[in-house]
Amino acid sequence: MLASSLPPRGWWPLGVAGIGLLGATLRDVTARCRFLLGALAGATLLTVGLWWATGLHFGGGIVLIACQGLLFGLIGPLVNPVRPWTALTGAVVLVEALRWRWPLSGLPFASPVLGQVDAPWVAIAPLAGSLGVLLVTAAVGGALAAGLAAGRGKAITMAAFSLALTPFVLSGPWPVSVENGRADVVRVAIVQGGGPTGTSAATGDPAVPLRRALALSADIPEETDLVVWAENVIQVSFPFEDSDVAASLGVLAAENHTTMLVGVTENDDALGEVPRFRNAAVVVEGDGQVGDRYEKVIRVPFGEYVPLRDLLARVVDLSRVPRDAIVGEGPPTVQTSLGTIGTVISFEAMFPQRVRAAVSAGGQFLVVPTNASSYVGPDVPAQQLAGARLRAMETGRAIAQAAPTGYSAIIDPDGTVRRLSQLGSGEVLTGEVMKRTALTPFVRFGDGPTLLAASVFVGVAWAPTAYSRWSRSRSMYSISLD
Known part of the structure; x- marks a missing residue:
């Protein structure tokens, strides 16, 4: 049951x-x-x-x-x-x-x-x-x-x-918020490149997601304030700012007079014997310049890194996880010309405390670049979507979730899914999200009162x-x- x-x-x-x-x-x-x-x-x-x-x-x-x-x-x-x-x-x-x-x-x-x-x-x-x-x-x-x-x-x-x-x-x-009015609305376009599910990053062609995202971004509606790309769409060597992709996105953002928030994987093999990478969400402003970034803090065990890698490599095949992600630092937000955006990457959105930290740090709405394309079937995307809906309700913040193969979504602060993509399809979701600053009781106090109540139930x-x-x-x- x-x-x-x-x-x-x-x-x-x-x-x-x-x-x-x-x-x-x-x-x-x-x-x-x-x-x-x-x-x-x-x-x-x-x-x-x-x-x-x-x-x-x-x-x-x-x-x-x-x-x-x-x-x-x-x-x-x-x-x-x-x-x-x-x-x-x-x-x-x-x-x-x-x-x-x-x-x-x-x-x-x-x-x-x-x-x-x-x-x-x-x-x-x-x-x-x-x-x-x-x-x-x-x-x-x-x-x-x-x-x-x-x-x-x-x-x-x-x-x-x-x-x-x-x-x-x-x-x-x-009440979760008191703001309203057109001045607080951000017009968002979420780019889902599409393609088959069950495609591993270790075996897939890294250029394919980028080509799909670029092709769909050519049709971004006018007067779009923010364009969101999914996690891992861009794969370059560190640093991203010096890459040809960054220059191309700068031109795209300037032509459309829009801010972009894109998922970037930066290979950085100079940090040790095991290849390393950075999983980041990077801002490209409407003037064509690369702006703020957030690097993922909560990594997926055995997906983005392998604990005790040297020991486990002797007994199991680790070829599907050849690199370890570098742990990011700082609050899960990015500063943009649109204001402070709470940014949690994929796996992190399943953790209430991480999203709470994004809102506590000033996030006026939330962006979730994610990637479940390695998994076959709807189970992981559906659980991620349910987690995102709970995070929206807990924090009173709208969420724009971008995935390469689905589910991409625009979610209202009450958990209502206003826009939802199809699995595997290539499409652009458009809609509006409200910027809010009021804090819910959960954001203010966290899980402490609930854990205390649960302990009392057991004690009684x-x-x-x-x-x-x-x-x-x-x-x-x-x-x-x-």
Whole structure:
């Protein structure tokens, strides 16, 4: 059920039911059994949600799924088997928060919250972020399961729906922005070059995406303020400013009187024995000059770099990841003639805290250059799109997402997808995004309040058990003294 709630299927009610049934299985069993049941549920969910990783390396993908499943299994020991429903609400949130941060940089893909992007309680996202959405999801699922278990389904169901309406009450007084008017509108053109999916950067011709993007950019509508190219469209040697491509883009930007934000991969093999590269989003202003840049900070493990490369190279084939990305620095923004643009590159857009940092640093709207062309099928692009919609709602910022083969999209601050490309097609998406400066409560306070609430749920569930054990031990001590 949890797997069926994930994009591209997106049957969100099954995610609610799946969490509730998981809680039901954890009732009246040992801690070891609860861990194994949680790990089994996680392995099933992640086999569906992360199967695309086996396309990069089959063995590595299987190991990834197994390790992530074991992390998911930690939900079980956190749940009190006597009263599982309260603890379940907090345990799901705490374990997902861990999975988004560890190991390495974390992995927010295949998270149950991605399946809740169309649920009614997603309205709580500006207040409490994606973890807040997940907290309500787990609470509703647990309440429904508790009602069925207790034979009071009707009453508990009504209580659960009342709980589901709570986010609307809570999020009502928190407007995400106060700006409006034509002066704050940016006219955007997103260039998706198109082409087949399943094309690896290590084996594909790097000139092909550039040619496609240049061809489509010749038809940019007049009065376009910002043209966005996808991640990795341009591949040059470091530095980009001195390349022929930079000169050509300068001419293109000047002819169209527009600002361009383009995805650039810069090979820099002078930094060590292992070839290195920089993954950057670079500004080309309307006067033809190369402007500000942002270099990707959160890299894809085993996609953009290989941890313990020297050791792993002895036992596995690493030819599909021949180079390691250089870690960028600084806030995820670029300064342009249009103002400050929050810029997060591909994988980074799945991390709420990274996008929150972009808005906190002054990003008035968000641009996400991404690249899922290495993967076959819609799973990765669909999960990325769901993540982008959640980021828009959390931060109250419009998003322009550009991908070489899809999905490219223009997303409103309320998560509505206003423009969406087709997978594999070559097209230019045009639309308007609003520049905003107001901050949502999530941007101001982050995940801290939600993590505290989740901890309280777990603590409250275990408190009677802990008190009972303490009382019994005290009674035994008194008996022994007598």
